[in-house]
Amino acid sequence: MTRPLLTIEGLAKSWRRPGGGLHEVLAGVSLSVPAEPQFISLLGPSGCGKSTLLRLVAGLDAPSAGRIDWSQAAFEAFGAARPSVGFVFQEPTLMPWASLFENVRLPLRVAGRSRREAREEVMAALDMVGLADRAGAYPRQLSGGQKMRVSIARALVMRPRVLLMDEPFAALDEITRHRLNDDLLSVWQASGATVLFVTHSVYESVYLSSRIITIGTGGAGPGRIIADRAVDAPYPRDEAFRTSDRYNALCRQVSADLRAASGGALEEVHA
Amino acid sequence: MNRPLAQRLAPILFIAALLALWEGVVRLNHVPSFILPTPSQIAIRLVEDWPILWPALVYTCGVTAAALIASGVLGLMLAMLMSASAWVERMIYPLAVVLQVTPIVAIAPLIIIWVHDTRLSLLICAFLVAFFPVVANATTGLNSVDGNLRALFTLYGARPWQRLFWLSLPSALPYYLAGLRISGGLALIGAVVAEFVAGTGGTRSGLAFVIVESGYRLSMDRMFAALFLISASGILLYALISRITRALLRHWHESAL
Numbered sequence: 001m002t003r004p005l006l007t008i009e010g011l012a013k014s015w016r017r018p019g020g021g022l023h024e025v026l027a028g029v030s031l032s033v034p035a036e037p038q039f040i041s042l043l044g045p046s047g048c049g050k051s052t053l054l055r056l057v058a059g060l061d062a063p064s065a066g067r068i069d070w071s072q073a074a075f076e077a078f079g080a081a082r083p084s085v086g087f088v089f090q091e092p093t094l095m096p097w098a099s100l101f102e103n104v105r106l107p108l109r110v111a112g113r114s115r116r117e118a119r120e121e122v123m124a125a126l127d128m129v130g131l132a133d134r135a136g137a138y139p140r141q142l143s144g145g146q147k148m149r150v151s152i153a154r155a156l157v158m159r160p161r162v163l164l165m166d167e168p169f170a171a172l173d174e175i176t177r178h179r180l181n182d183d184l185l186s187v188w189q190a191s192g193a194t195v196l197f198v199t200h201s202v203y204e205s206v207y208l209s210s211r212i213i214t215i216g217t218g219g220a221g222p223g224r225i226i227a228d229r230a231v232d233a234p235y236p237r238d239e240a241f242r243t244s245d246r247y248n249a250l251c252r253q254v255s256a257d258l259r260a261a262s263g264g265a266l267e268e269v270h271a
Numbered sequence: 272m273n274r275p276l277a278q279r280l281a282p283i284l285f286i287a288a289l290l291a292l293w294e295g296v297v298r299l300n301h302v303p304s305f306i307l308p309t310p311s312q313i314a315i316r317l318v319e320d321w322p323i324l325w326p327a328l329v330y331t332c333g334v335t336a337a338a339l340i341a342s343g344v345l346g347l348m349l350a351m352l353m354s355a356s357a358w359v360e361r362m363i364y365p366l367a368v369v370l371q372v373t374p375i376v377a378i379a380p381l382i383i384i385w386v387h388d389t390r391l392s393l394l395i396c397a398f399l400v401a402f403f404p405v406v407a408n409a410t411t412g413l414n415s416v417d418g419n420l421r422a423l424f425t426l427y428g429a430r431p432w433q434r435l436f437w438l439s440l441p442s443a444l445p446y447y448l449a450g451l452r453i454s455g456g457l458a459l460i461g462a463v464v465a466e467f468v469a470g471t472g473g474t475r476s477g478l479a480f481v482i483v484e485s486g487y488r489l490s491m492d493r494m495f496a497a498l499f500l501i502s503a504s505g506i507l508l509y510a511l512i513s514r515i516t517r518a519l520l521r522h523w524h525e526s527a528l
Binding site for chain 1: 417419420422423424425426427428429433437438441444522523524
C-alpha cells in the first residue's frame with residue numbers, strides 16, 4: 001500500500017473567547033486520506049467545526065494541537081512551499097473587477113506564469129465547467145451557479161491533488177444544485193484529485209461521495225468524528241442512483257450518523 | 272444616457288427661466304448695477320474682462336489641480352502605510368483628523384506668512400483641505416477587502432506586492448475614487464479660501480483675488496463673472512472625476528452600472 005496523501009492526527013482547534021476562556025471547536029480529529037482519488041464528504045450540523053477542519057487542512061488557520069502530514073506527492077503543483085490544494089468557498093469569491101479569464105488565471109499568475117503560458121490551462125479549466133465561451137465576461141454578468149462554476153475552474157486550474165470545498169452549493173436552488181452536483185462528479189473524475197467536501201446535506205453527501213465522515217459534538221463539547229463510512233456505489237452516478245434503494249438505505253444510515261452528531265438519541269441509529 | 276429630450280432640456284429651461292426672472296426684476300426695479308447686476312451685464316463683463324479673468328482662471332485651476340493630484344498621490348500612499356501597519360494608523364490618523372477639523376481660514380494666514388512663494392502657500396492650503404477625504408476613503412477601501420479573497424491569496428502563497436496590486440488596490444478603487452470626487456470640490460474651495468486670505472493682504476493671485484479686488488471697486492458685474500467661473504470650474508472638475516470613475520468601474524461596480 002502506498003503512503004496516504006494526507007494524515008491527520010489528534011487535530012484540535014480552539015478560539016480564545018472575547019471574555020476570556022477557550023472555546024474548543026475541534027478536538028482529537030484523526031483521519032487518513034489515501035493516495036487514490038476519493039470524494040470525501042465532511043458532513044455535520046452547523047457549527048460542528050467541519051469548516052474549521054477544512055481551513056486547517058488548507059493551512060489558512062493553525063491548529064491548537066495535533067498534526068497534519070502531507071505526503072511528498074501533495075507538493076507537486078505549487079512548488080515545495082505548500083501542498084497542492086484548491087479551495088472553493090461557500091460564496092463564489094471572485095474578483096468583481098476581473099474577467100472570468102483573469103479570475104481563473106489568478107493562481108497561475110501568482111505562481112509567476114505569464115498570460116501566454118497560462119492561456120491554454122485557463123481555457124481548459126473554463127471549458128471543463130462549460131464556460132469557455134464566457135471567458136471575457138465579468139462576474140456580475142453571471143448567475144449564482146455560473147459564478148460557482150468559475151470558482152471551481154479557478155480551484156482546478158493548478159491541477160491540485162486535493163480540492164477543498166466548503167458548502168459550495170448551499171446558496172443555490174435545488175435544480176442548479178443537482179446539475180452542479182453532476183458536473184462536479186464528472187469534473188472530479190477527469191481531474192484525478194481527491195475532494196474534501198463540506199456539507200450539511202445528507203442527500204448531497206450520499207449522492208456525491210465515496211466516503212462520508214460525519215463530524216459533530218454529539219450533544220456537547222468540541223466537534224469530533226462521529227462516523228466514517230464508505231459509500232460503495234459505483235461511479236458514474238445519475239438520477240437512477242438518486243431514486244435507488246441503495247441510495248435510500250445509505251441516506252437512512254447517514255441521517256442516523258448526523259442525528260448522533262447533533263446529540264440525538266443513539267438508539268435510533270440501531271433501530 | 273438615452274433620456275428623452277424633454278427630460279434633458281428641463282434643467283436648462285429652468286435655469287434660463289430663473290435668469291430671465293432675475294434680469295426682469297432688476298430692470299423693472301432699476302436696481303443699480305453696483306448692488307446687483309443683471310445676467311446680461313455679467314455676460315458682457317465676462318467677455319470684456321476676459322484678458323483679466325482668463326489668467327486668473329488658469330491660476331486658480333492650476334493650484335486646484337496640483338492640490339488634487341498631490342492629495343490623490345500622497346493620500347493613497349498614507350492610506351497604504353496606515354493599512355499596512357496599525358501602529359502608523361494609530362499615530363497619524365489623529366493628526367489627519369486635527370488638520371481636517373481645523374478651519375482652513377484660520378491656518379491660511381500662517382501658511383501665507385511662512386511660505387514666501389504665493390502659489391506654493393495656496394497649494395499647501397488647498398492640499399490640507401483636500402487630502403483627508405482621500406486618506407479616509409482609501410483606508411476604508413484597503414481595509415474592506417473580502418476575507419475569503421484574502422484567504423485565497425494566502426493559499427496560493429501570494430507575495431505582499433501581488434496582494435497589494437491584484438487585491439487590495441482594486442478592492443479599494445471605488446472608495447478611493449469616491450474620496451477623490453469629494454476632494455476635487457474641496458481642493459477648489461481650499462484654493463479660493465486661501466486666495467481670499469492672501470488677496471485681503473494685497474497679494475495678487477487667481478479668481479478669488481479678482482473677487483476681492485472687484486469688491487473694493489464696487490464692480491459687482493466682474494465679481495459675478497469671476498464667481499461664475501469658479502462655479503463652472505468646480506462643476507467641470509466634478510464631471511471629469513465622475514467620468515473617470517465611470518470609465519474605470521463600469522464593468523464591475525454597482526455605483527457605475
